[in-house]
Amino acid sequence: MSERELKRDLAILPISVVRELTGLSDRQIRYYDQQELIAPQRGAGKQRRYSLNDIDRLIEIADYMDMGYTVADIHEMDAKKHRKAEPNTDVEMRKAFADELVRIGRFDNSRHF
Known part of the structure; x- marks a missing residue:
């Protein structure tokens, strides 16, 4: 991997950024975590930290839910x-x-x- 490639699995994004990027509420994001559809890493103080892969997965989940799944x-x-x-x-x-x-x-x- 070149140094300039995005590290899509690096979990650094807080839920506030994830909310803005996905259009999901904090409650929805936490619910998908509780339902084990995503597995964000935890940072200091047990705060959830999300990766770009997690963002992609949340968008995929939201699309499925919008389709009625x-x-x-x-x-x-x-x-x-x-x-x-x-x-x-x-x-x-x-x-x-x-x-x-x-x-x-x-x-x-x-x-x-």
Whole structure:
């Protein structure tokens, strides 16, 4: 990473800035934290500190809520994304591993699957 790239995971933003950037109220932001849809870091005095990634996530959550999704729906969508990201069978794991080796140029996938 170059020195000039944004550190999107650096948690430095207080809730007042997050409120301005997202258009959400303090109550909404804290509620999404309580519902474990986001997990801001804590600074001195246990104050929540947010990253740019947290801002993106809050905007995504707000968009889902505006579309009529519930907190439970969002948790379910997150779980599905997580399940898709992780191979769940031996064959899928071997295929994912082979695909990664092909991607980095260390394996000829045409001979094995």
